[in-house]
Amino acid sequence: MNKVINFDLLLETIEGEYEKQKKMIIDKAKDDYEKILQKYRDEACRKAEEEVNKIVEEAKRKAGLILQKKISEAELNAKWELLKDKEKAFQNIVDRFLEKVYDEQYLDMAKEILFWHIYKTLKTLNVEKCVIKFNEKSKILIDKDNLRKKLKENGLKMQLSFKKDENIRGEAVIEALDGKLRVDCSFREMITKDEDLIKKLLNEKIFEKEGGQI
Amino acid sequence: MEKKVFETIIELENKKKSEIEEALKEAEEIRRRAEVEGKKIYEEIIEKKVEEGKEEARKIILEAERKSEIEYKRIMLEAEEKKKALRENVKNCEGEAIDIILKTLLERWKE
Numbered sequence: 001m002n003k004v005i006n007f008d009l010l011l012e013t014i015e016g017e018y019e020k021q022k023k024m025i026i027d028k029a030k031d032d033y034e035k036i037l038q039k040y041r042d043e044a045c046r047k048a049e050e051e052v053n054k055i056v057e058e059a060k061r062k063a064g065l066i067l068q069k070k071i072s073e074a075e076l077n078a079k080w081e082l083l084k085d086k087e088k089a090f091q092n093i094v095d096r097f098l099e100k101v102y103d104e105q106y107l108d109m110a111k112e113i114l115f116w117h118i119y120k121t122l123k124t125l126n127v128e129k130c131v132i133k134f135n136e137k138s139k140i141l142i143d144k145d146n147l148r149k150k151l152k153e154n155g156l157k158m159q160l161s162f163k164k165d166e167n168i169r170g171e172a173v174i175e176a177l178d179g180k181l182r183v184d185c186s187f188r189e190m191i192t193k194d195e196d197l198i199k200k201l202l203n204e205k206i207f208e209k210e211g212g213q214i
Numbered sequence: 215m216e217k218k219v220f221e222t223i224i225e226l227e228n229k230k231k232s233e234i235e236e237a238l239k240e241a242e243e244i245r246r247r248a249e250v251e252g253k254k255i256y257e258e259i260i261e262k263k264v265e266e267g268k269e270e271a272r273k274i275i276l277e278a279e280r281k282s283e284i285e286y287k288r289i290m291l292e293a294e295e296k297k298k299a300l301r302e303n304v305k306n307c308e309g310e311a312i313d314i315i316l317k318t319l320l321e322r323w324k325e
Contacts, residue, residue, distance in 0.1 A: 007219055011226055018230035022237040029241030033248040040252030044259035051260065052267030059271030063278030070282030071289065078293030085297045089304045093311045100312055109316045116323035190319050197322075201314050206307045207300050 086207055090199055094191055101187060102137065110187070114141045114171055117190060119150050121183050122158060127176040129159040132185075138171040139164065 101110045122130060134142050144162055151158055165173075170186020191198060304311070 007222075011222070014223065014226055015230065018234060022234055025234070025237040025241045026244075029244040032241075033244050036245065036248035036252050037255060040256040041259065044256040045263070047256075048260045048263030048267075051264050052270070055264065055267040055271050056274065059274040063274050066275065066278040067282045067285065070286050074286040074289035078289050078296075081290075081293050082296055082300070085300055089300060093304065093308070093315070096308055097312050097315050100308075101316075106312060106316060109320060113316065113319045113323055116320070120323055187319070190322075191315065194318060194322055198315055198318050201318060202311055205314060206303050206311055209299075209303045209307070 086199075086203070089207065090202060093202065094188070097191070098187055102140070107140070111141050111143055113187075113190070114185065115143050115146060115150075117185050118142075118172060118174065119147060121174055121185060122147075122151065122160070123154070123156060125174070125176055125181065125183070126156070127158065127181070129161075129176065131161050131163050131175045133163050133165040133168050133173045133175060134171065135164065135166050135168045138168070141171055 100106060118132060132142065132147075142162065148160055151160065170184060170188055172185040174183040174185060175181065
């Protein structure tokens with residue numbers, strides 16, 4: 001009887017041991033299953049973070065460029081618009097100057113400028129004969145006597161003559177060598193010669209006055 | 215009798231060993247499934263997160279475009295203000311402008 005019990009017990013023990021082993025194998029596999037999934041999840045999160053960082057950084061870089069490009073474009077357009085306005089303003093001032101320079105308040109100064117311009121040109125030309133042409137409007141600006149006097153004072157022997165010519169568009173024209181040599185002595189031409197300086201001064205003293213800026 | 219006992223034990227052992235082999239195969243299958251499932255999860259996570267990243271990137275670009283439009287308008291508005299100030303200055307300073315030109319020309323030509 002004892003032998004039978006012991007035998008059954010032995011069989012149960014053997015079976016129990018194997019069942020335990022089986023359970024262990026499956027439990028371990030299930031545990032591994034979770035670990036493997038977790039490994040992939042972790043790896044995916046790490047990799048995704050890297051990728052997302054790259055994408056976001058690239059987007060930030062592009063965003064910076066977009067902003068910078070637009071700002072540069074705006075600044076250029078703004079500058080261009082202002083420059084156009086400034087140029088227009090300058091041309092208007094020149095036109096107004098050419099009209100107003102004959103007003104009584106400016107006349108003396110206008111005469112003086114023209115006198116010096118013509119005198120210096122004559123001095124530079126240093127020719128025997130010269131004709132100074134002017135029109136009806138500009139004749140009041142031509143100081144014939146002073147010009148002759150100044151030439152004489154400075155020992156310049158030059159036969160100077162004056163001629164009214166309605167075809168003269170500016171203030172005066174100096175002609176020499178039978179018309180082969182021609183110097184435009186108009187205020188417009190004088191302004192053109194010193195355009196950069198005049199623009200600079202107008203810009204500083206008028207265009208940019210009271211915080212305005214070009 | 216003893217022989218029968220021994221045979222019974224061997225039989226049980228064989229049966230159980232075979233069950234263990236089955237369990238090992240099952241365990242292997244579980245791990246294989248885990249690898250397959252894991253790779254799928256990996257792809258899904260990457261795809262989802264990258265899509266989220268792209269969406270964030272799109273928002274960043276849109277925000278930059280929005281800001282840049284605002285900046286553009288602000289700068290052009292400032293320019294418009296400067297243009298107005300310029301026109302106003304020119305209008306109010308015609309005499310001064312003529313004086314500047316006259317003085318400049320006189321300084322240039324007078325000895």
